[in-house]
Amino acid sequence: MSVSADPSSTSWIDRDAAVVWHGFTQMSAYAGNAPIIVDRAQGRELIAVDGRRYLDAISSLWVTTLGHHVPELDAAVRDQLDKVAHSTMLGNGNTVTIELAEALAPRVPVDQPHFLFASDGAAAVEQALKIAFQFWSNQGVSGRTRYLALGGAYHGDTIGAISLGAGGFGTDVFDPLRFSALRAPGYDDPAWADGAVALIEAHAHELAAMVLEPLVQGAAGMQITDPASVGRVVEAAQRHDVLVIVDEVATGFGRTGTLFASEQCGIRGDLLCIGKGISGGYLPLAATVASGRVFDAFLGPDLSERTFYHGHSYSGNGLACAVALRHLELVDEWDVLANVRARAAQLDALLTERVAALAAVAAVRQRGLMTGVELAPPADGLRWGRRVCAGAVERGVLLRPLGDVVVLMPMLTCTAEEIDRIVTVLIEAIDDVGTTGTDAPGGAPA
Numbered sequence: 001m002s003v004s005a006d007p008s009s010t011s012w013i014d015r016d017a018a019v020v021w022h023g024f025t026q027m028s029a030y031a032g033n034a035p036i037i038v039d040r041a042q043g044r045e046l047i048a049v050d051g052r053r054y055l056d057a058i059s060s061l062w063v064t065t066l067g068h069h070v071p072e073l074d075a076a077v078r079d080q081l082d083k084v085a086h087s088t089m090l091g092n093g094n095t096v097t098i099e100l101a102e103a104l105a106p107r108v109p110v111d112q113p114h115f116l117f118a119s120d121g122a123a124a125v126e127q128a129l130k131i132a133f134q135f136w137s138n139q140g141v142s143g144r145t146r147y148l149a150l151g152g153a154y155h156g157d158t159i160g161a162i163s164l165g166a167g168g169f170g171t172d173v174f175d176p177l178r179f180s181a182l183r184a185p186g187y188d189d190p191a192w193a194d195g196a197v198a199l200i201e202a203h204a205h206e207l208a209a210m211v212l213e214p215l216v217q218g219a220a221g222m223q224i225t226d227p228a229s230v231g232r233v234v235e236a237a238q239r240h241d242v243l244v245i246v247d248e249v250a251t252g253f254g255r256t257g258t259l260f261a262s263e264q265c266g267i268r269g270d271l272l273c274i275g276k277g278i279s280g281g282y283l284p285l286a287a288t289v290a291s292g293r294v295f296d297a298f299l300g301p302d303l304s305e306r307t308f309y310h311g312h313s314y315s316g317n318g319l320a321c322a323v324a325l326r327h328l329e330l331v332d333e334w335d336v337l338a339n340v341r342a343r344a345a346q347l348d349a350l351l352t353e354r355v356a357a358l359a360a361v362a363a364v365r366q367r368g369l370m371t372g373v374e375l376a377p378p379a380d381g382l383r384w385g386r387r388v389c390a391g392a393v394e395r396g397v398l399l400r401p402l403g404d405v406v407v408l409m410p411m412l413t414c415t416a417e418e419i420d421r422i423v424t425v426l427i428e429a430i431d432d433v434g435t436t437g438t439d440a441p442g443g444a445p446a
């Protein structure tokens with residue numbers, strides 16, 4: 001059944017297209033691509049306006065961890081509403097924000113951490129790169145003004161973040177606005193770490209910082225590297241006194257099987273960016289976590305130039321911090337990371353056995369519950385990624401591709417049955433395009 005065939009869906013889609021502008025979406029094609037309009041949710045399923053249920057196998061763009069409409073998380077928001085929804089962090093504090101920072105402090109892979117809160121991952125990255133820049137300036141060091149980033153990198157969509165990012169996704173139009181970053185190879189190159197270390201050694205004197213996504217470059221199509229390579233590059237940077245910005249916006253909060261991917265790599269960043277799963281996917285929350293050394297470089301007389309003159313209106317929002325605090329407790333109470341590891345092993349076995357060898361599949365890449373299935377279309381322009389995901393959506397499993405890479409990002413609490421279902425539906429959807437081999441009308445939201 002097509003969602004748009006339902007009259008209530010059609011009217012919602014029309015209302016949506018009339019007034020809403022969706023990110024990364026060609027609005028002239030939006031309504032025709034059978035978007036689902038979510039009305040409510042239960043557990044790991046989204047329920048559309050026509051009553052159809054969809055297993056959310058992309059965790060609502062990688063943010064939802066435990067589920068939608070989780071009673072304990074709902075209660076945390078409600079309880080905080082009885083206190084205060086929001087009060088500014090600029091020059092004043094808030095009890096729940098302090099409690100969240102205290103709870104996170106022993107868990108984040110940063111020494112003597114201080115938390116500068118924001119609302120989105122890109123803002124956390126933007127804060128980090130500005131902090132790294134001013135860190136050197138505050139100490140009277142000149143010339144350390146550049147950044148080293150990796151091929152395939154994605155750090156968000158603000159101007160600083162796209163400057164660190166490797167481009168693509170139709171963002172080349174912004175090239176004139178980007179500042180230039182030194183670019184090492186990405187994780188798709190087995191020699192990336194050698195290239196990164198060589199650039200660090202040659203350019204350390206002019207580098208404010210280097211930035212990387214530990215273990216998985218998500219938006220690059222789930223490109224994977226090994227923990228030792230990440231450790232080697234970070235060690236080289238820190239040995240040359242280059243600040244390391246670790247972007248765990250996507251990998252943080254359990255996705256790779258540990259609370260942070262940094263733990264598997266044995267690294268402790270000078271600056272850590274966290275977001276997405278921090279609030280369990282409930283409310284916009286992110287943070288730039290600075291080490292004691294970085295933080296201390298900003299201390300000085302009141303109103304002095306050593307101050308970090310940056311801050312967002314909704315920084316440290318009380319509702320978001322309350323749900324993030326309860327979320328962190330539940331990750332422990334429910335032993336969520338053990339489930340991630342068990343379900344990741346199951347997914348790995350199923351993909352190896354049933355998907356990797358399909359003629360229509362070029363590669364399967366997985367770390368924890370972050371997975372990319374790269375399709376092998378016989379020609380350009382067949383939109384296999386979009387069409388396979390459309391086939392999955394028709395079968396009640398919500399997927400969204402990155403080009404011709406189908407992303408599987410089940411929630412951390414997913415069950416064995418759900419993993420089975422995702423793989424079965426994926427194979428059926430791949431079979432649809434693999435056997436026809438031609439382009440077809442319609443498609444998934446992509």
Ligand SMILES: Cc1ncc(COP(=O)(O)O)c(C=O)c1O
Pocket residue numbers: 119120121122123125154155156157213218219247248249250251275276
């Ligand atoms: C590694 C990484 N950094 C930063 C971001 C940007 O986060 P946001 O979309 O919350 O701005 C993303 C988003 O996918 C990401 O994957």
